[in-house]
Amino acid sequence: xTDTHIDLAGAEKAAADLLDxxxxxxxxxxxxxxxxxxxxxxxxxxxxxxxSLTTFPNxxxxxxxxxxxxxxxxxxxxxxxxxxxxxxxxxxxxxxxILGLSKLAxxxxxxxxxxxxxxxxxxxxxxxxxDNLQPKGVGIVVQAEHxxxxxxxxxxxxxxxxxxxxxxxxxxDARSRAEFLALxxxx
Numbered sequence: 001x002t003d004t005h006i007d008l009a010g011a012e013k014a015a016a017d018l019l020d021x022x023x024x025x026x027x028x029x030x031x032x033x034x035x036x037x038x039x040x041x042x043x044x045x046x047x048x049x050x051x052s053l054t055t056f057p058n059x060x061x062x063x064x065x066x067x068x069x070x071x072x073x074x075x076x077x078x079x080x081x082x083x084x085x086x087x088x089x090x091x092x093x094x095x096x097x098i099l100g101l102s103k104l105a106x107x108x109x110x111x112x113x114x115x116x117x118x119x120x121x122x123x124x125x126x127x128x129x130x131d132n133l134q135p136k137g138v139g140i141v142v143q144a145e146h147x148x149x150x151x152x153x154x155x156x157x158x159x160x161x162x163x164x165x166x167x168x169x170x171x172x173d174a175r176s177r178a179e180f181l182a183l184x185x186x187x
Contacts, residue, residue, distance in 0.1 A: 006047070011039035045076050045083070048113035053132055054100035065176075067091035067139075067183050068104040077148045078115035086118075086144025086160070089184035092129055093136035093169050093176070099129075118144055118163050126165035137169035139180040 015038035019026055026032070069089035077084055090104040111124045126140045141164045150157050170180050 006043045008039050008043060011042065012036050015039050045074065046113055048110045051103065051106040054103055055097040055133065058094050058096055058098050062094050062098065065091050065093060065180060065183060066098065067180070068101060069184055070186055071105045071108050073108050073112040075112040075116045075121060077146060078117060080148040081115065082148040084118065084144045084146040086142060087186055088125070089141040090125060091139045091180055091184060092133060095134055095136050097133060099133055118142055118161055122163040123165045126167050130167050135168065137171070137176065138167040139170040139184065140165045141181070141184045143186060
């Protein structure tokens with residue numbers, strides 16, 4: 001989603017209607033700017049920054065894991081539009097090209113900044129890297145706290161959900177899989 005598709009005025013009106021429907025008094029000075037703040041907050045949560053994929057030739061033939069871990073992200077549960085917040089470990093086994101390291105975090109943001117479920121997000125990150133980098137293997141581990149589960153419903157405060165997607169050599173080779181999973185552990 002890009003900001004050219006966001007109707008901030010329409011979102012602000014909808015937020016005002018929601019507050020009214022919930023019986024909140026928008027004439028209260030503390031709520032005066034709330035509809036606009038809600039609209040801008042969701043626009044930010046649902047808009048990934050644009051980026052260009054930067055890869056470099058793997059001239060040195062590097063053939064060990066490249067992992068960026070503890071990449072922070074915020075996404076929005078597509079079922080309740082409540083945030084889920086966590087970290088991702090993103091790794092790959094290089095083939096002909098290596099990736100600019102900041103792009104690992106950008107890819108996480110690309111798929112986090114939309115209504116989402118964690119399982120799909122994890123898989124989307126992995127398949128995007130596989131399609132765009134064509135490495136020997138890809139590994140993704142995502143850990144998050146879902147406010148739709150912690151602040152409402154069951155109220156399981158502090159519960160986290162962990163998902164993983166492993167492709168190529170990281171899925172097929174038991175030792176590579178174990179190495180990735182050990183290195184991907186959050187600090």
